[in-house]
Amino acid sequence: MVTHLLGFPRMGRGRELKAALEAYWAGGIDAAALGERTAALRLSHWTLAREAGIDLVPVGDFSLYDHMLDMACLLGAVPERFGHAGGEASLDTFFAMARGVQDGTRDVAAMEMTKWFDTNYHYIVPEFTPGQRLAVVGSKIFDEARQAAQAGFAAKAVLPGPFTFLMLGKSVSPGFDRFSLLPDLLEAYRDILGRLGALCPWIELDEPILAQDPPEALAGPFKEAYGDLARAAGPAKVMLATYFGGIAHNLSWVEGLPLGALHIDCVRDPTQIALVAKALSPETALSLGLVDGRNIWRVDAAAALARIELAADHVGAKRLMLAPSCSLLHCPVDLEAESALDPTIRSWMAFAVQKCREVRLLADAAAPGGPERSEVAAALAANRAAWESRRESGVATDAAVRHRVEAITVDMFHRPAPYKERAGLQAAALSLPPVPTTTIGSFPQTPEIRQARRRAKTGEMDAAAYETFLKETIADVVARQEALGLDVLVHGEPERNDMVEYFGERLAGFCFTKNGWVQSYGARCVKPPVIYGDVSRPGPMTVDWSTYAASLTKKPMKGMLTGPATILCWSFVRDDQPRETTRRQIALAMRDEVADLERAGLRVIQIDEPALREGLPLRRKDWEMALALAVDDFRLTAAVAKPETQIHTHMCYAEFNDIVPSIAAMDADVISIEASRSRMELLTAFADFQYPNEIGPGLYDIHSPRVPSVEEMEALLKRAAEVIPPERLWANPDCGLKTRAWPEVSAALANMVEAARRVRAVL
Ligand code: GLN
Numbered sequence: 191m192v193t194h195l196l197g198f199p200r201m202g203r204g205r206e207l208k209a210a211l212e213a214y215w216a217g218g219i220d221a222a223a224l225g226e227r228t229a230a231l232r233l234s235h236w237t238l239a240r241e242a243g244i245d246l247v248p249v250g251d252f253s254l255y256d257h258m259l260d261m262a263c264l265l266g267a268v269p270e271r272f273g274h275a276g277g278e279a280s281l282d283t284f285f286a287m288a289r290g291v292q293d294g295t296r297d298v299a300a301m302e303m304t305k306w307f308d309t310n311y312h313y314i315v316p317e318f319t320p321g322q323r324l325a326v327v328g329s330k331i332f333d334e335a336r337q338a339a340q341a342g343f344a345a346k347a348v349l350p351g352p353f354t355f356l357m358l359g360k361s362v363s364p365g366f367d368r369f370s371l372l373p374d375l376l377e378a379y380r381d382i383l384g385r386l387g388a389l390c391p392w393i394e395l396d397e398p399i400l401a402q403d404p405p406e407a408l409a410g411p412f413k414e415a416y417g418d419l420a421r422a423a424g425p426a427k428v429m430l431a432t433y434f435g436g437i438a439h440n441l442s443w444v445e446g447l448p449l450g451a452l453h454i455d456c457v458r459d460p461t462q463i464a465l466v467a468k469a470l471s472p473e474t475a476l477s478l479g480l481v482d483g484r485n486i487w488r489v490d491a492a493a494a495l496a497r498i499e500l501a502a503d504h505v506g507a508k509r510l511m512l513a514p515s516c517s518l519l520h521c522p523v524d525l526e527a528e529s530a531l532d533p534t535i536r537s538w539m540a541f542a543v544q545k546c547r548e549v550r551l552l553a554d555a556a557a558p559g560g561p562e563r564s565e566v567a568a569a570l571a572a573n574r575a576a577w578e579s580r581r582e583s584g585v586a587t588d589a590a591v592r593h594r595v596e597a598i599t600v601d602m603f604h605r606p607a608p609y610k611e612r613a614g615l616q617a618a619a620l621s622l623p624p625v626p627t628t629t630i631g632s633f634p635q636t637p638e639i640r641q642a643r644r645r646a647k648t649g650e651m652d653a654a655a656y657e658t659f660l661k662e663t664i665a666d667v668v669a670r671q672e673a674l675g676l677d678v679l680v681h682g683e684p685e686r687n688d689m690v691e692y693f694g695e696r697l698a699g700f701c702f703t704k705n706g707w708v709q710s711y712g713a714r715c716v717k718p719p720v721i722y723g724d725v726s727r728p729g730p731m732t733v734d735w736s737t738y739a740a741s742l743t744k745k746p747m748k749g750m751l752t753g754p755a756t757i758l759c760w761s762f763v764r765d766d767q768p769r770e771t772t773r774r775q776i777a778l779a780m781r782d783e784v785a786d787l788e789r790a791g792l793r794v795i796q797i798d799e800p801a802l803r804e805g806l807p808l809r810r811k812d813w814e815m816a817l818a819l820a821v822d823d824f825r826l827t828a829a830v831a832k833p834e835t836q837i838h839t840h841m842c843y844a845e846f847n848d849i850v851p852s853i854a855a856m857d858a859d860v861i862s863i864e865a866s867r868s869r870m871e872l873l874t875a876f877a878d879f880q881y882p883n884e885i886g887p888g889l890y891d892i893h894s895p896r897v898p899s900v901e902e903m904e905a906l907l908k909r910a911a912e913v914i915p916p917e918r919l920w921a922n923p924d925c926g927l928k929t930r931a932w933p934e935v936s937a938a939l940a941n942m943v944e945a946a947r948r949v950r951a952v953l
């Protein structure tokens with residue numbers, strides 16, 4: 191069984207790519223040096239993969255920013271505003287597309303960036319225009335294929351497939367159907383395949399949209415296109431790759447295609463194996479994605495081998511190939527670097543390098559006589575032992591947590607009074623003006639705050655000094671908000687590095703890697719917390735900071751928490767129980783924090799759920815159930831609050847249109863949402879649904895240092911007041927202000943407060 195990869199992490203063990211990119215952007219190294227460093231990085235990744243037992247290494251998965259942007263550049267799809275004259279985009283044009291340019295003479299907006307399916311990786315959204323010429327102008331993937339061949343690697347070139355590329359792009363002219371570009375695009379792909387076919391034995395085209403619900407009308411064109419593409423590669427074989435979900439619902443798209451191989455994600459959907467196997471034409475190999483590319487746990491070798499056996503029954507072992515479920519882009523590089531993890535928990539984990547070895551192990555163990563080989567037998571035994579340790583370990587299970595989950599009762603999901611009644615009690619308790627003003631939670635994380643945090647971490651600053659520093663920061667933030675005239679204040683979150691990490695560090699069942707970086711976008715990486723065991727809250731997490739802040743003002747102080755869906759979505763989650771079970775445990779832990787904040791006298795508590803929307807399954811038919819469960823966990827967290835305590839929630843990343851009923855079901859007293867970029871348009875979805883509770887539509891975009899004028903925000907607020915009854919309207923920015931600097935924050939908030947005053951005056 192041939193083993194292969196769909197992609198390897200790009201950053202390098204020590205985030206060398208990040209360092210190289212930042213050095214280049216800062217003018218510290220030139221293009222040639224960047225090229226040398228990245229060529230060395232690719233070589234080291236191929237070497238790592240081969241040494242770990244991978245037969246076909248990926249080429250083209252590496253990128254200086256993003257693979258969708260690479261594809262756009264390969265095809266010459268450079269938007270006009272970058273002033274590109276045609277031909278291959280220069281390195282600086284490439285980075286301009288990704289990051290925008292702002293200098294003395296030019297101010298060009300970057301291309302849009304959005305999340306890649308249900309991952310936390312962001313891709314650059316290709317832009318399509320009528321009459322756009324799409325033809326091969328780039329050379330990157332060919333150069334890299336040559337580099338791999340010269341270094342003696344058997345390689346598989348990896349590209350986004352044409353349908354996924356178009357589907358995930360956007361038409362920039364209204365009404366333009368980007369699929370009208372398909373004939374040209376396919377011709378360009380045939381050209382690419384022809385050239386790559388001379389350089390590598392395999393070419394992989396990724397069509398993860400098959401795991402979603404692509405328009406039925408494309409099924410015919412898809413089949414026809416892939417029939418041609420499979421032939422266009424000359425001597426090379428074409429692999430069609432799907433991942434992030436099963437494709438059994440779209441079998442007619444792939445049935446009988448003359449492919450070299452079809453790759454399926456058997457981690458997300460093991461039940462599709464038999465169905466897909468039957469749909470393959472006899473010459474097509476079935477590539478099984480059995481090792482989870484989205485998580486950091488060891489494969490369950492016994493379960494995976496059973497799946498290989500099942501697949502072999504259908505297509506014969508000779509027609510099987512083995513790989514991780516998807517690109518390893520979504521997991522950290524090497525577990526070897528983690529010396530500080532608890533050794534038991536560490537023994538349950540596998541990062542990218544270890545996952546390559548797991549793929550090899552499965553191939554070896556499935557081969558005739560494989561399990562009799564002593565090294566294979568030993569590795570299988572080690573795998574079994576790790577899983578036994580995990581199943582039986584007292585570290586991961588907490589009987590008290592399990593009992594508590596079992597003892598949840600229906601009333602725990604319901605606030606003690608309906609919103610209408612609560613609103614009256616809250617109005618009396620808080621005595622806020624109409625259209626109250628507030629912020630989303632964080633205030634500028636100044637260089638001083640970051641430095642203090644760093645020094646506290648290394649021990650340069652002792653705990654008492656750090657506490658004093660944070661208290662001073664909070665006092666300053668409170669004073670500034672009072673001076674600005676805001677109505678509901680926040681403490682500013684200076685003690686938090688990250689809204690998930692902060693809680694993870696204080697909850698049982700979480701651990702943290704030292705080097706578990708995963709690319710988020712460009713040079714930016716995140717280090718997600720790891721949830722390895724039952725989650726509980728050993729003690730209050732935010733109460734001291736919030737009560738201290740509240741003691742400094744007569745105005746209501748908002749307690750600030752992260753909701754269970756978001757904590758789950760931005761962590762590596764244990765895979766030995768359903769994700770829903772883990773989220774429910776988090777909800778109970780956060781519920782205790784709500785109760786403690788309330789007991790400490792906080793009368794307003796915000797539970798942020800920015801990831802509620804992005805954590806949804808790939809297929810719409812699964813949304814309703816998934817949303818219902820996520821909403822239940824939010825309610826479980828919030829419903830402990832008394833009727834007179836005002837519960838807020840916050841969501842960003844727009845696109846709420848289809849989920850307003852679920853947002854309403856959360857039953858938060860107030861929700862703040864990102865709305866300025868859509869100029870309040872998304873409020874119509876709330877209005878159409880007759881959203882019953884209070885809403886604070888974001889009045890200004892916090893992603894930019896631009897200070898909006900009073901008139902601008904006043905106009906937005908008036909627009910909002912046309913669709914949302916003014917007595918249920920709030921005024922706030924789109925999101926937290928941590929990435930901004932004080933001068934623009936003060937100016938923007940002063941204008942926002944004034945805009946709210948003017949709107950109040952005419953109500
Ligand atoms: N309370 C958080 C903040 O203000 C919310 C961040 C978010 O929505 N992503 O930073």
Ligand code: ZN
Pocket residue numbers: 630800840841842843924925926
């Ligand atoms: Zn936000």
